[in-house]
Amino acid sequence: MKIAVVDYGMGNLHSVAGSVREAARISGANAHILLTGRAEEVAAADKIIFPGQGAMPDCMAALQQSGLGEALSDALKNKPFFGICVGAQLLFERSEEGDTPGLGWFAGTVERFSDGLTDAAGSRLKIPHMGWNTVHQTQPHPLFVGIPQDTHFYFVHSYRFAPADPSVVLATSSYPDPFPCIVGRDNVFATQFHTEKSHNAGLTLLSNFLHWNG
Template sequence: MKIAVVDYGMGNLHSVLKSVQAAQKLADTGAEIYLTDKPDEVFAADKIVFPGQGAMPDCMAALNQSGLGEAVADGLKNKPFFGICVGAQLLFEHSEEGNTAGLGRFRGQVKRFAAGLSDAEGGRLKVPHMGWNTVRQTQPHPLFKDIAQDTRFYFVHSYYFAPEDESIVLGTSDYPDRFACIVGRDNVFATQFHTEKSHDGGLLLLRNFLRWNG
């Protein structure tokens, strides 16, 4: 089994690669895991990990300029696919960040957190939303195996998913209002938070992905 971590020049790529390799020690599937910027190696992979970090317009431009767009689109249709952070935002139709068109795998928008947010005690909440936050699993999924409800994961983002179809929402978090932070359907699973920075919870998600048949 081949697992491609897609390198389109945007993202915490080596940390993602190391975290998938660490998850492989737990999964024990014998998978070959590689970081690649070559479309043919993405086409040849059995599963795809699609990270991203930074501004969505830059990420989308880098994906198109790299020639990887067609291989990624093929994986979205046909293979177990794990999107991370901006790599998850790119799966939607459109983002308010730079008025950017996405890949359109899911219907909906990516929206910016409003200015002037405050918590229940009236304390100011900064944008970007940065740090550890609890995630509420809203539907059962094979990738949640051994992960407790309200496990904390690590976030760094100013924009969030706003899906048109609530049935794709697999997990939510609050800042201060509830927002979707895990989405998925069929062969695709995607998280707003950084699995590679989320310690045991992130490793278990990736372990479960490596064992998942999609």
């Protein structure tokens, strides 16, 4: 089984690839993990992991310049696909960050957190939302096996998913109000948080993905 971790020149890609290799080791998955920026290797892979970090306009520009956009759009149609952080935001139609069009796999937009957010005690919340936060599963999914309800995952983001179809929301987090943090449909699963920074919980998600047939 070939797993392509998509390299489009941005983000902590080697950390993601290292986490996927560790997930394969601990779960016994027979997987060849390839960090690649070549469209033909993405097309030849059995499963796709699409990480991202940084500004969405820069990420979309890198995809277009590299020719990976078409390969990713094709993979979304028929392969198990895991999007992470900006790699998940890019799956929506448009982001408020730079008014940037995405790949359009999910209907809806990506919106910036409002300024002036406060917690229950009235203290101001910083943007970006950064650190550990609980993830509340709203629908069952094969990738949640072994992950208790309200497990903590690690977030770094200023923008959040705003899907047009609430049925694609698989889990929420709160800052301070609930927001979608995992979305999915059919063969596609995408998280706002960073699996590679989420220790054992992140490795469990990746392990489940390696054994998932989509």
